[in-house]
Each structure stands twice: as C-alpha cells, then as structure tokens.
Amino acid sequence: MTSTPNLLQHVRIVLCQTSHPGNIGAAARAMKTMGLSQLVLVNPKSFPHADAIAMASGASDILDNARVCSSLTEALSDTTLAIGMSARRRELSHELVSAHTSVQRAIATAHQAAVAFVFGTEMSGLSNAELDHCQLLAMIPANPEYSSLNLAAAVQIISYELRMAALDNPQPAHSETTQPLATNEDVERLYSHLEQTLIEIGFLNPDQPKRLMQRLRRLYGRTALEQEEVNILRGILSATQSPRPPESTNS
Amino acid sequence: MTSTPNLLQHVRIVLCQTSHPGNIGAAARAMKTMGLSQLVLVNPKSFPHADAIAMASGASDILDNARVCSSLTEALSDTTLAIGMSARRRELSHELVSAHTSVQRAIATAHQAAVAFVFGTEMSGLSNAELDHCQLLAMIPANPEYSSLNLAAAVQIISYELRMAALDNPQPAHSETTQPLATNEDVERLYSHLEQTLIEIGFLNPDQPKRLMQRLRRLYGRTALEQEEVNILRGILSATQSPRPPESTNS
Numbered sequence: 001m002t003s004t005p006n007l008l009q010h011v012r013i014v015l016c017q018t019s020h021p022g023n024i025g026a027a028a029r030a031m032k033t034m035g036l037s038q039l040v041l042v043n044p045k046s047f048p049h050a051d052a053i054a055m056a057s058g059a060s061d062i063l064d065n066a067r068v069c070s071s072l073t074e075a076l077s078d079t080t081l082a083i084g085m086s087a088r089r090r091e092l093s094h095e096l097v098s099a100h101t102s103v104q105r106a107i108a109t110a111h112q113a114a115v116a117f118v119f120g121t122e123m124s125g126l127s128n129a130e131l132d133h134c135q136l137l138a139m140i141p142a143n144p145e146y147s148s149l150n151l152a153a154a155v156q157i158i159s160y161e162l163r164m165a166a167l168d169n170p171q172p173a174h175s176e177t178t179q180p181l182a183t184n185e186d187v188e189r190l191y192s193h194l195e196q197t198l199i200e201i202g203f204l205n206p207d208q209p210k211r212l213m214q215r216l217r218r219l220y221g222r223t224a225l226e227q228e229e230v231n232i233l234r235g236i237l238s239a240t241q242s243p244r245p246p247e248s249t250n251s
Numbered sequence: 252m253t254s255t256p257n258l259l260q261h262v263r264i265v266l267c268q269t270s271h272p273g274n275i276g277a278a279a280r281a282m283k284t285m286g287l288s289q290l291v292l293v294n295p296k297s298f299p300h301a302d303a304i305a306m307a308s309g310a311s312d313i314l315d316n317a318r319v320c321s322s323l324t325e326a327l328s329d330t331t332l333a334i335g336m337s338a339r340r341r342e343l344s345h346e347l348v349s350a351h352t353s354v355q356r357a358i359a360t361a362h363q364a365a366v367a368f369v370f371g372t373e374m375s376g377l378s379n380a381e382l383d384h385c386q387l388l389a390m391i392p393a394n395p396e397y398s399s400l401n402l403a404a405a406v407q408i409i410s411y412e413l414r415m416a417a418l419d420n421p422q423p424a425h426s427e428t429t430q431p432l433a434t435n436e437d438v439e440r441l442y443s444h445l446e447q448t449l450i451e452i453g454f455l456n457p458d459q460p461k462r463l464m465q466r467l468r469r470l471y472g473r474t475a476l477e478q479e480e481v482n483i484l485r486g487i488l489s490a491t492q493s494p495r496p497p498e499s500t501n502s
C-alpha cells in the first residue's frame with residue numbers, strides 16, 4: 001500500500017489555457033493545503049506572474065516546480081487515467097461521474113500509476129478536443145441556477161476529495177481528545193445525589209415524583225459523561241446542599 | 252421531508268471579523284455555487300466594499316441579503332447547533348469531528364431548525380470566547396505541513412459537503428423524540444442563570460472562575476438540549492436559589 005503523501009504525488013492537476021495568473025496561484029495554494037504538489041500548466045496566458053505568486057501565499061514552491069507544456073498530450077505523459085472536469089453535460093457522451101466518484105477511481109489507480117485531473121479555461125471549460133484526451137468526465141454537483149465555480153475553488157474541492165480518499169483514517173480520532181468516560185456506577189451515584197438534592201431544595205416531591213428523574217436521566221444519558229464532568233456536577237450538588245456565601249470564598 | 256434547497260436554507264454561514272472584504276465576496280460565491288444563501292457577518296472590517304462585490308461575481312445577491320451583526324450571540328439567534336471551524340486542535344477539548352462528519356450532523360439537525368457554521372478571522376481563526384458559543388468543533392483535514400486554507404476555500408469545502416449531504420437527504424437524527432430543541436438564546440440564558448447560581452452557592456468564585464463555565468458549556472453543548480429540558484434545569488436553578496424545605500411541599 002502506498003502511503004498517503006506518495007499517493008497524492010501520483011495525482012497531477014492540469015490547468016489548460018488559464019487566463020488569470022491569480023487563479024493559478026490560488027489553485028497552487030488549494031493543492032498544497034491538501035498535500036498535492038504536481039501542477040502542470042498547458043499554455044497559460046501569463047506565467048510566471050506576480051499575481052500567481054501573491055495568490056499562492058505560502059505555496060509558491062508548487063509554482064516553482066510547475067511544469068509548463070505546449071500541449072495536453074505532453075501534460076498527460078505517463079498518466080494512465082485522465083479525468084476531465086466539466087461544469088455541464090456534454091453532447092459527446094464520455095462516461096460522466098460525480099467528482100466524488102471520479103476521485104475514488106483516481107486514488108485506486110494512483111496506487112499503480114500517475115493520474116491527472118484536467119481543468120479547462122475560466123470562461124468555457126475544456127474543449128471537445130481536450131476532452132478527447134480524457135478517459136472519464138467528472139462534474140462537481142453544483143447549484144443548477146449558479147454553477148459558476150471559480151477555477152481555484154474547483155481545484156480545492158477535487159484536492160479535498162483526493163486527500164479524504166487517500167487518507168486511511170479520514171476522521172480525526174475523537175478518542176485522542178476525550179477524557180476517560182464515567183462508569184455506569186459513577187453515573188448512578190450522580191443520579192442518586194441529584195435526586196436527593198432536588199428533594200432537599202423542594203424541587204422534587206418524593207410523593208409525586210412524576211417523570212422528573214427519567215427526564216434528567218435521558219438528558220445526561222445522551223451525552224456520555226466524562227469522569228471529570230461527573231465530579232463537577234457532584235461538586236455543584238454538594239455546594240447546593242451546603243451553600244457557602246460567595247463572600248466567604250475570598251476570605 | 253424537507254427538500255434539498257429548503258434544507259440548505261436552514262444552514263447559516265457566519266464569518267467573524269473578516270479582515271478582507273474580497274474574502275467575503277469569494278465566500279458568497281462559494282456558497283451560491285452550492286445552493287446556500289444565508290450569510291451572516293459579525294463585525295466585518297470593511298463591508299459593504301467594492302472588493303466583496305468584485306469577488307462575488309454573480310453572487311452579489313448573497314451579499315445584498317447578508318446580515319451584519321455586532322456579536323456572535325446575535326448571529327446565532329434561533330440556531331440550535333453552531334459548529335465552529337478550527338484549523339488546529341484546541342486545549343479545551345470541545346468534541347472535534349471532521350468537516351464531513353460535522354456536515355452530516357448539521358443536515359440532520361437542519362430538518363428541524365437553523366444551524367450555523369462559524370468561521371474565524373483569516374489570521375487567527377476563532378477565539379476561545381467565540382468557540383464557547385459553539386456546540387461542536389470541526390476541522391477540515393489538511394496537509395499538516397501547510398494547512399493554510401483561504402477563508403473562501405474553507406467555505407467552499409463546507410458548502411460542497413453540505414450540498415452533497417443534502418442531496419443524500421438523510422433522515423432526521425432522532426425522529427422518534429422530535430421534541431423542539433432549545434434555541435441558542437434559551438441555552439445562553441440557561442448558562443447565565445447557572446453561572447449566577449453557582450456564584451450564589453459559593454461553588455464558582457467569580458474572581459477565579461478558572462474554566463468551570465467552559466467545561467459546563469461543553470457538557471451541555473454536546474447534548475442538543477430540548478426546550479423542555481432547559482425549563483427543567485432552570486427550574487432546578489431557581490429552587491437552588493430559593494430552596495423550600497421538603498416538608499413544605501406536602502403542606
């Protein structure tokens with residue numbers, strides 16, 4: 001199994017005839033935030049350019065290492081899968097899948113060989129001639145009334161999906177951050193303490209308890225209380241039973 | 252079942268103290284491409300602004316309808332779930348989930364009530380005080396060596412995930428119970444009442460509050476409190492403030 005960083009090294013972002021160099025820089029930044037680094041530019045209108053560097057922020061290394069090509073064929077050298085991005089359905093029926101699905105296929109292939117995501121111009125996307133170089137057509141599901149994704153925003157979504165697919169464990173592990181959970185016994189003692197206190201302050205009438213304790217059990221039962229939280233709540237109950245005036249805490 | 256467009260109407264994007272108006276415009280564009288429309292700005296540095304309109308491209312209607320607030324509390328009015336975006340782990344461990352997971356929860360909740368995704372400043376993200384208003388913390392899994400997502404890029408990813416999740420249209424989280432959830436205002440009033448009571452019983456020293464209220468916010472923030480539960484808890488607090496001896500309940 002290839003590791004996550006290496007897998008993403010096998011994925012190339014190809015931008016065709018980009019008009020605005022700022023978009024190239026913003027795309028480089030989007031790539032780097034997700035761990036991608038292989039940027040290929042086919043006949044960019046202006047590159048290198050100060051706007052690209054400005055928009056790349058800390059990702060100018062991606063620009064420095066970008067390969068500039070004069071044809072899409074050259075850009076796709078050594079790839080085994082090229083996925084063309086499209087904002088609309090095409091007459092010419094390539095297989096069309098969602099961005100999510102296309103990324104699953106790309107990552108599966110990247111274990112063995114280089115793959116490319118190919119983005120067209122800001123105004124009109126990929127030409128049919130460019131699409132002929134792609135094996136698969138992918139669409140980011142967008143608002144049908146306004147599907148005008150910025151080029152770098154589209155690169156951001158694809159890069160994000162690629163990272164998510166490449167990561168073995170996409171979820172940050174909740175267990176790392178959490179404290180030890182309270183045991184069932186701890187929680188039962190909390191409920192007893194709570195019930196006793198509610199009787200003492202006259203909120204719960206033991207002769208007519210209704211469903212108050214059940215309601216409270218349901219509330220706390222949902223939260224998976226931690227040991228430390230049970231200690232805090234029981235501390236509050238003890239202070240409720242034997243309040244000390246606030247002044248005395250400073251004495 | 253609420254339809255996809257309506258579900259997304261229940262999701263609010265809240266941008267706190269944004270420095271660059273161009274980022275507000277780019278965020279509006281990102282939202283609109285994915286069918287979101289509810290933009291709320293908390294103390295933006297410059298808004299309205301020509302840069303915002305320029306970057307919004309065809310999404311200036313989102314800017315026109317944006318609500319400008321002077322506090323996060325105001326921005327979160329009527330929401331039952333506020334999800335804070337973070338680029339790093341925090342000391343005080345809110346429950347931390349991936350962007351993907353946070354969106355699943357948001358969409359499940361959006362069947363019943365308004366939810367918010369809260370984004371901090373470009374430079375430093377959300378403050379701990381701002382995070383205290385959130386029930387859940389979400390992180391976009393990024394390259395650990397360069398996690399500097401542009402603000403609008405982060406909004407784009409969350410908006411994309413929201414659209415994807417809304418298209419899947421999951422069932423409401425706990426459809427069996429479907430008690431009305433407490434609003435953000437209800438819960439804030441509960442916290443104020445709780446804090447006041449803890450001071451009165453001498454459990455909380457206002458001169459040395461430590462992190463007690465944050466711990467308690469985190470506990471209750473996890474549970475998605477219902478309106479009725481807030482009423483019960485506030486009833487307990489009132490009885491704690493003015494206890495009646497148990498005998499008197501039978502007289």
